[in-house]
Amino acid sequence: MSHDLSTGHLDPSTEESEDRRSLITVPVDHAPEEPTPIDPTLVGTAANRAEHGIRVPWRFMGGRVLFYLFTLWAAITVNFFIPRMMKGDAVDAYMAQARGQLQPEAEKALRLLFGLDKSTSLWDQYVRYWQMLLHGDLGISISSGLAPVSDVIAAALPWTLGLVGLATVMSFVIGTLLGAVVGWRRGGRLDVLIPVTTFLGTVPYFWLGLIFIAIFSTLLGWFPAGHAYELGVEPGWNWEFVSDVVAHAALPAITIMIASFGGWVLGMRNMMLTVLDEDYITVAEAKGMPNSRVLWRYAARNAVLPQIQSFALAIGFIVGGTIVMEMVFSYPGIGLLLLSATNAKDYALMQGIFLVLVLAVLIANIAADIAYAILDPRVRATEA
Secondary structure: OOEOOOOOOEOHHHHHHHHHHHHHOOOHHHOOOOOOOOOOOOOOOOOOOOOOOOOOOHHHHHHHHHHHHHHHHHHHHHHHHHHHHOOOOHHHHHHHHHOOOOOHHHHHHHHHHHOOOOOOOHHHHHHHHHHHHHOOOOOEEOOOOOEEHHHHHHHHHHHHHHHHHHHHHHHHHHHHHHHHHHHHOOOOHHHHHHHHHHHHHHOOHHHHHHHHHHHHHHHOOOOOOOOOOOOOOOOOOOHHHHHHHHHHHHHHHHHHHHHHHHHHHHHHHHHHHHHOOOHHHHHHHHOOOOHHHHHHHHHHHHHOHHHHHHHHHHHHOOOOOOHHHHHHHOOOOHHHHHHHHHHOOOHHHHHHHHHHHHHHHHHHHHHHHHHHHHHOHHHHHOOO
16 A cells, blocks of 8 residues: 555555455464375275275175175085986985895885985976075985984084184184284294294194194093093083083194194285385384384284185185094094095085085185275275
C-alpha cells in the first residue's frame, strides 16, 4: 500500500494488490502439516499392516475354494474307480476266507450290501456312492466284523492325531525357531547343527525306530517297546491310563521329531540367508533397531512364509500317519489300519481312509492359503 503525496489519499490499485497478497498468505500458526513419513522397512514385507486392519482378499480366496472343490470331486471320483479296476473285490476275499462255509446266496447278498452287484452298471454304482457320501455313509468294513467304516476310522483317528500331529507341530515350531537363529548368526558355531540335523533327517523312520527300541526300551528299559497302552490298563480319563499312553507314545514321537526336525531347520535357515540380503533389513539395521526386533519382526516373519505351505502339507499327511512307524511300534493308527484294509481287500475301508486323507490335505492347504494371504501383503495387493 502506498500514499499519494499530492492528494493525501491511498492508491486503490496498490491497496487491492496488498489485499490479494494478504489473502494468499498463510499464517505461520496454521501452516499445513507435513505428511506422516512411511517406514521403508515395512514396505512390501509381511510386517506391513493396513491402517484400519487387514483386508481379506476375497477374490483370491474364492478362486482357491473353487479349485479345491474341483480337486475334491476329482479325488473322490478316482477313489471310487481305482478299487473297482483291481482284480477281485472285498466279497471275493471274504468268500475265500470262509472256505465254502457260506452259500452262493450269501455272496449275492454281500454284493448288494457293499454296492458291488455285477448286474448294476458302473454309473449307477457311482451315483449311489455319491448318495451315500452325502448322507455320511462310508459303507461297511468287511475286515472289521461288518462294522460301519466311519466307526472304524473314528476309533483309529485320535491315536494318529495325538501322536503324529503333536510330534509334527513340535518339530515344526522348534525347527523353525532354531533355523531362524542359525540363519541370523550365519557363520557361527550353530552352523554345526545343519549337517547333524540333515543327516538325522535322511535316516529312515523304521531304522531309527528300531535303534531307539533297542537302546531305550530293551537295553535301558526307559520306554515301552510298542502298542498304545498296556493290555491290563482300563481306558478312561484317569491318571493311570493317560500316563501309560504318554509313556507308550514318547518313543515313536521322538522318532518322528528327530526324523523331520532337520528339514525345518535347513529350510528356515536357507530362507533367512535370502531375506537378510534384502534392502529393508539393511534399512532396519541402519535405523539402529535392536537385533531381536530385526530378527523376529522383519527377517523371520518374511522367511517363514514358504515354511507355511510345507507345514500345511505335513499337517495334511498327519491323518495318514506314518505306516512304517506304526508298524514298528505296533501303534493302532490310521496308517496301520490302511495297511490291514489293503491286505484284506477291504475296499470300503480303503475308500473311507483315502477320503479322510484327501479332506485333511485340502483343509490344511486352505488354512495355509488363508494364513499366507494374511501374512503376505503381495497377495492382498492383487485385490486392488
